[in-house]
Each structure stands twice: as C-alpha cells, then as structure tokens.
Amino acid sequence: MKNKVTIFIALAALLAGCSTTTEITSSWRKPNATADNFDHIFVAALxxxxxxxxxVENGIQEKLQEQGIKVDKSLDAFPPDFNNNNAQRKDLVLSRIQGTGSDGILTIALLKEDTETHYRPGMGMWNPGLRYGYYNSFWNYYNNWYPSLYDPGYYDETKVYYLETNLYNAKTEQLIWTAQSKTYDPTSINSFLKGYLKTIQEQMVKDGLIKPTAAITASK
Structure with a gap:
C-alpha cells in the first residue's frame, strides 16, 4: 500500500506538460454486460x-458525463476526515456508495512504477528486421556500421506506470469489467490524465460498457 501511495504522490508532483501515451495491455468484460446496465457510476481513485x-476523479467524471452517465466521486462521499478505521468498515463504505444510487463502482489503482532502459546507437538505429537490406552482404553491413562504432551511443530511461481500472456492480459487488494499462513518461498529472482518460474511454466504448458519444448526441 505504501508503494502505491508514493507512486501517486510522485505522479501528482511532476511538472506540467502535454499529453502522454497510454496503452491498454489487457481487458476483460463479464459476458452479457452492456452499456444499458450502467447509468450512474461511483468513481474511486484508490x-x-x-x-x-x-x-483523477474529476477527469473521469467529465468523460463519463460526456456519455450521459451520472457520476458520484469518492471525495464527495468520503471527505478527508474519513479516517482509516472508517475506510475499512465494509458496511459503512458500501452504505455510503449505495446511498448515492449508483449502479456501478469504477476504481482506479496504480499497480506499480517501472523503468525501461533503452540503448540508443550513436549513429543509425539497430533493426534486425532489415535482413533483406545490407544484412545480406558483408561489405554493405560492414560499411553501414563501421563509422558508427566510433560514435558512442547512450542509454536513456523511460518511466512506465501500470494502472488497473475495474468496474463493479454496486449491488452485488461482482467484477463486471477490468482493464490494465501502462503510461509512458507522464510529465504531470494533467498530461497523464489526457492520455489515460482518452484511452480508457475508448476501451470502455469498445468493450460495450458505455455508449459512443455520437450515439448519445444522436438520441437527444
């Protein structure tokens, strides 16, 4: 738990910048779950x-409201003085959530932070896929790489954040949908949100959990 909290603090403290890349690594949906099942969602960033x-909660609220979904946030249901003892009482937590009238609970958790290290050649780019180019001739291969042997490369590091987004049925507590994603080198909480929210929204539409914005607009 300490590591998750520390990662979120680090993510929030970064400098401002433009949106970063987030990609879905896997997703799962309970059979027969559709966009018609959820009109009111409770959002909780853990x-x-x-x-x-x-x-995070404000950003997700904005995206879901674009889909015509009503949203309640954990920050409103559980104020800052809601202490750890209360937060671990199942009856109290569920009664607060169910009291909002939500039919779904969306949780967001940062699973871990990692660092990817990449070697950057001094000249050119190594690509073993080019086997039908200069790889087929010794001289062409030698002549292509020889000059770069004396131009030292370098290593660079990329921060990668792995997140898990889950949707539960508010009444039964059953998992309805889950997606794991990773975000590369966010320069700020705002740049992280731009990439993350867009990707998660698109995945929820793709998996049939929420309706496309165009469909909402056309029905009005």
Missing part, C-alpha cells in the same frame, strides 16, 4: 494523495 485523487 490513493490517499488528495491532489492526485481529485484530478
């Missing part, structure tokens, strides 16, 4: 860092 929690 972190004690208030700044990160507020940014």
């Amino acid at each position: 972190t004690t860092n208030i700044a990160a929690k507020q940014a």
Whole structure:
C-alpha cells in the first residue's frame, strides 16, 4: 500500500506538460454486460494523495458525463476526515456508495512504477528486421556500421506506470469489467490524465460498457 501511495504522490508532483501515451495491455468484460446496465457510476481513485485523487476523479467524471452517465466521486462521499478505521468498515463504505444510487463502482489503482532502459546507437538505429537490406552482404553491413562504432551511443530511461481500472456492480459487488494499462513518461498529472482518460474511454466504448458519444448526441 505504501508503494502505491508514493507512486501517486510522485505522479501528482511532476511538472506540467502535454499529453502522454497510454496503452491498454489487457481487458476483460463479464459476458452479457452492456452499456444499458450502467447509468450512474461511483468513481474511486484508490490513493490517499488528495491532489492526485481529485484530478483523477474529476477527469473521469467529465468523460463519463460526456456519455450521459451520472457520476458520484469518492471525495464527495468520503471527505478527508474519513479516517482509516472508517475506510475499512465494509458496511459503512458500501452504505455510503449505495446511498448515492449508483449502479456501478469504477476504481482506479496504480499497480506499480517501472523503468525501461533503452540503448540508443550513436549513429543509425539497430533493426534486425532489415535482413533483406545490407544484412545480406558483408561489405554493405560492414560499411553501414563501421563509422558508427566510433560514435558512442547512450542509454536513456523511460518511466512506465501500470494502472488497473475495474468496474463493479454496486449491488452485488461482482467484477463486471477490468482493464490494465501502462503510461509512458507522464510529465504531470494533467498530461497523464489526457492520455489515460482518452484511452480508457475508448476501451470502455469498445468493450460495450458505455455508449459512443455520437450515439448519445444522436438520441437527444
């Protein structure tokens, strides 16, 4: 738990910048779950860092409201003085959530932070897929790479954040949908949100959990 909290704090403290890349690594949907099942969703970012929690929950609220879905946030249901003892009482937590009238609960958890290291050649780019180019001739291969042997390359590092987004039935508590994603080198909580929210929204539409924005607009 400590690691998750620390990662969220680090993510919230980064400098401002443009949107970053988020990609879905896997997703699963319970059979027969459709967009018609959820009109009111309770959103909970699982972190004690208030700044990160507020940014994530507000961002998801905005995206879901674009789909015509009513949203309640954990920050409103559980104020900052809602202490750890209360947060671990199942009856109290569920009664607060169900009291909002939500039919779904969407949770967001940052699973881990990792660092990917890549070697950048001094000249050119190594690509073993080019086997039908200069790879077929010794001289062409030698002549292509020889000059770069004396131009030292370098290693660079990329921060990668792995997140899990789950949707539960608010009444039965059963898992309805889950998606794992990874985000590369977010420069700020805002840049992270731009990439993450767009990707998650598109995946939820793709998996049939929410309707496309165009469909909502056309029905009005």
